[in-house]
Amino acid sequence: MTYRNNRAEELRAQxxxxxxxxxxxxxxxVRDRAIRSAEAWEKMAELAERTDLGRDKWAQGASRA
Numbered sequence: 284m285t286y287r288n289n290r291a292e293e294l295r296a297q298x299x300x301x302x303x304x305x306x307x308x309x310x311x312x313v314r315d316r317a318i319r320s321a322e323a324w325e326k327m328a329e330l331a332e333r334t335d336l337g338r339d340k341w342a343q344g345a346s347r348a
Contacts, residue, residue: 290331291328291331291332291335292328294324294325294327294328294331295324295325295328297324298320298321298322298324298325298328299321301317301318301320301321301324302317302318302321304317304320305317305318305321
């Protein structure tokens with residue numbers, strides 16, 4: 284579980300970096316691209332967490348059987 288938690292954290296760190304790039308950008312297209320990138324990184328982090336939760340629930344059910 285440690286690796287999986289770190290994966291979501293890594294993805295969120297990428298999102299934070301993209302937001303920082305967007306905040307510093309002076310060109311609108313660069314800012315927009317960085318914002319879209321941050322949104323994508325956040326979605327990937329959420330998906331990783333949902334996958335982890337589902338995997339954990341499955342593992343708990345499998346261990347009871």
